[in-house]
Amino acid sequence: MTGLEHTTHLRDASLELEGDETIRVVVDRDRLKRAVTNVLDNALRYSPPGAPIRVTWADTDESTVELSIRDHGPGVDPDLLPHIFEPGIRGRAERAAPDAGAGLGLAIASRLLEHQGATIAAFNGGGATFRIILRREHGAA
Ligand SMILES: Nc1ncnc2c1ncn2[C@@H]1O[C@H](COP(=O)(O)OP(=O)(O)OP(=O)(O)O)[C@@H](O)[C@H]1O
Numbered sequence: 830m831t832g833l834e835h836t837t838h839l840r841d842a843s844l845e846l847e848g849d850e851t852i853r854v855v856v857d858r859d860r861l862k863r864a865v866t867n868v869l870d871n872a873l874r875y876s877p878p879g880a881p882i883r884v885t886w887a888d889t890d891e892s893t894v895e896l897s898i899r900d901h902g903p904g905v906d907p908d909l910l911p912h913i914f915e916p917g918i919r920g921r922a923e924r925a926a927p928d929a930g931a932g933l934g935l936a937i938a939s940r941l942l943e944h945q946g947a948t949i950a951a952f953n954g955g956g957a958t959f960r961i962i963l964r965r966e967h968g969a970a
């Protein structure tokens with residue numbers, strides 16, 4: 830579960846990483862990186878410059894690991910929250926902005942994860958939190 834610091838351009842945001850580095854998960858590394866990159870890209874885009882983004886991971890039980898990505902922005906528009914992993918969904922402010930976002934980052938992330946038995950969910954509370962549940966690998970670490 831290391832190497833996340835290389836997955837995105839961090840501008841001046843501070844990325845806080847915290848977790849047990851010996852934990853192993855059953856996941857395609859490149860696909861997980863792409864999914865996490867899309868979530869981090871949003872955390873950077875939709876929270877104030879320089880605000881910390883916290884990435885933590887821990888085993889939740891014998892068979893699963895929870896990876897959580899939390900920012901300190903305004904959180905996801907509550908009307909949008911139930912639909913956020915559908916393709917083409919963007920916030921009102923994002924649609925009005927002249928940037929080139931397509932509303933696909935989270936749809937891609939969730940498909941990349943769900944094809945390998947992982948899940949992703951979004952929550953608000955002091956910012957936006959994205960929680961990825963991965964299968965834990967047992968055996969020789
Ligand atoms: N961390 C976040 N904080 C607040 N709102 C968010 C956050 N992440 C996503 N959103 C909201 O969810 C919408 C969908 O995100 P998604 O990544 O799928 O698309 P996008 O960022 O608009 O475009 P793209 O990722 O294709 O460039 C965003 O437009 C934004 O309104």
Ligand SMILES: [Mg+2]
Nearest residue numbers: 870871934935
């Ligand atoms: Mg995005």
